[in-house]
Amino acid sequence: MESSKNKPIKGRGAQQHVHNRFFELSHEQRDDFLNYCEAEGEEADKNRTKYIDVFPKSFVNKVNSPDVGMGFSANPYQGCEHGCVYCYARNSHEYWGYGAGLDFERNILIKKNAPELLENKLKSKSWQGDTIVFSGNTDCYQPIERNMQITRKCLEIMLKWKNPTGIITKNSLLLRDLDILKEMALLNIISVNISITSLSEATRRLLEPRTASIKQRLKTVEILSENNIPVRVMMAPIIPSLNSHEILPLVKKVSELGAVDVAYTVVRLNGQIAKIFEDWARKTIPNKADRILNQIAECHGGTLNDSRWGRRMRGEGAIATQIQDTMQLAKNKFLKNKNIPPLDNSHYLEIKNPQTRLF
Template sequence: MSADFLKGRGAQKNVHNRFFENSHEVLDEYLNFCEAEGEEADKNKTNYIEVFPKTFVNKVDSPDVGMGFSANPYQGCEHGCVYCYARNSHEYWGYGAGLDFERNILFKRNAPQLLEEKITSKNWQGNTVIFSGNTDCYQPLERKLEITRKCLEVMLKWKHPTGIITKNSLILRDLDILKEMAKLNIISVNISITSLSEDTRRLLEPRTASIKQRLKVVEVLSENNIPVRVMMAPIIPSLNSHEILPLVKKVAELGANDVGYTIVRLNGQIAEIFKDWAYKTIPDRAERILNQIAECHGGNLNDSNWGRRMKGEGTISEQVKNTMAIAKKRYLKDMRIEPLDTSHFLQLKNPQMKLF
C-alpha cells in the first residue's frame, strides 16, 4: 500500500468538476501555503450541508436499472465506496466526484413532507419507490437525522410499495416499521454485499458496515419475513469475482430470497478515481484488474450502452454470468421475491376502489 494512502476514504484524491472546466479555475495557493508553513491543510473531515429541494421522488428513465422511481434523502455518501457510479452525480451540485463526494454530504430534511405530497397527488398510481437509487439512505448521518425513518413512516401510513437498497446495518433500527410493511407485502430490501473478506471491504468500502453486520441484516430480515435480495454489485475481476459461489451459498443459508449482480464499470470521473486508488492500495494487482475490467467493456473501462453496461461482454463477463447461474441454481433454486402489492395504497387513497 502506498505511503500516501488516505486512511478511512475510498477516493484518494479530488478530481476536477467537468462542468467547471471552462468557467472556473481551482487554485491551491492556500494548500501550498499551509504545506510550506508545516500546517495541516486538509483535516479530512466530513461536512454536512442542508439543501431545500422542491421535489423528492425522481423518475428513473434508464431501462436497465430495475426501478421506475427513486428517492434519495442524501446526496454524496460517506461510505466512500471507490467504485460508486453515483460519484458523478455530485458534480451537478458543484462538487467533485472524488473526495468531495465522501466529505460534502447534502441532506434533505424536508424529504418526508415532499414524499407525502407526491404519493398523495392526484395522478400518482402507487408505483414502487426505491430508496437509495443513487446514494445510501442509511449512511452514517441517518443515525442522527432519521430522515429515512420518517420517510418509511409516511410509506407505512399510506401502505405504499417501497424498496430499499443499502449496505448499512443501521436498517435494523427500523425493523419495527419494516415488519409492519412486510405483513402487507409492500416492502423489499436489497443488501449490497460485494465480498466476504473484511480486508477487501475495508479497501473498497472503507466506511460501510462490516461484512459480519451485513450478513446479520440478511439473517434478521429473513427471520422476520421481510423479502431480502443480496446485491453482489459490482463484481470486479480478480478482486472479488472468485467469491461468487461462496457468497451466494452463505447468504442463501441466511435466508436471502435472491442474489443479483453487476459488472463494475468506471463511468465518467470514476475511472480516474479508481485507477488512482488501485495503484495506491493494490499496486501488485492494479494493471491486471484494470485490464480485465476493460476486457469486459470492449477495451474500455466504461460502457454506457443500456442492456450491456451492467453485465459486460466478452469471456470474463460470460464466466461471471455462468458462475452466478450455477450458484443460484445450486443454492437458491425455486426462491423468488413476489411483486409488491399496490392494492392497499390504492384503496386507502381512493376508498371507492373497494366498490369494484
C-alpha cells in the first residue's frame, strides 16, 4: 500500500512545504476557500486557502530582464491558487515571508489599493504611456479575482486613460471583462496572452491543478479572436518528454481558433522550484521522473537551475534546439505572416497633453 508520505496531494501543484531561506514571520490571516477540484471528481487538499490584505506603496513595476518581452508589469495578487508546479513566481513569495511550496498556493496576498496606485502612476508627470502587462508574476485572473474584481477595476482605469495594456492569464474568467476589452481593442491598446501548455486535460490537471480546463482556455482564445482582440498563446513552459511532443498540434489548434502568435519557453527550475518540481515529479509521474529531470538538466548545461541571460528561457543543446526548430516549423506552417500589432499610446498622450492635437 502506498504510504501517505509518498501519496500526491490532489488539487495542489507543490507537494510539500519549503522552508523560507530568509526568514519566517507569523501573519494574521483571514480564511476563505473555494474547492475547484471537487467539480472534477477529485478529493482535494483540505487546507483552506488564506487571503491576506496588503497595502504596497507602489503597484507598477519596471521589468529589467532582457529575456522578458515587457517593460512594466502589475500584479494585483501575490501567490497564486492555480498551483502550477513549475511557476517561476514561487521564489518571490519568500520575500513576503512565506515558502515557495504550498505556502505560495495557500497564502494569497491581495493588493486592495492597486487601482488607486495605478491611477496615480498614470497621472504622474513622468509616465509616457508605456504598455503595462497584467500580470508579469502571478495570474491576475486567479480564483479570488471573481470576488475581489481588482483586475477589472484596474482595466477600467487603463481604458479611462487609454493606456496600452497587456494581459497574461490561463483563466477563462478573463471573458467576464469582455466589454472593457472590446472597447480597448477599438483603440488598439490591448493584447492578450493565454497560457496553454497542453491539449491534454490529464496533463493540465497534474501540472496546473486549479486552472481553467483546456476546453475553456481554447474557447477563450476563440471568443477573443471573434471580437478582434489580438491573442497570443503562451506555450510556457515546454517540458521535455511531458508536453514537448504537443507543439505542432497545439499551434495548429490555436491558429484555427484565431490566435495570431505563439510564444514559448523551455522550463527552468530556479531557486526552490527545482526541489518542488522534483518532489512533484516523483510523486505524480514516478515512471517518467528521471527521464524528464535529466532532459531538463540537459537543456541547461547539466543543472536544473539556469540564470544565464539569453539562454535561461530557451535552453541549449540538442533537445532545446529540437524544441526551437519544431516551434519555428509550426509557426511557419500555421501562423505564417501573422503577428501581434504594436499597441498605440497616442490616445494616452492626447489625454495627458491635449496640446499634442495641434501638431
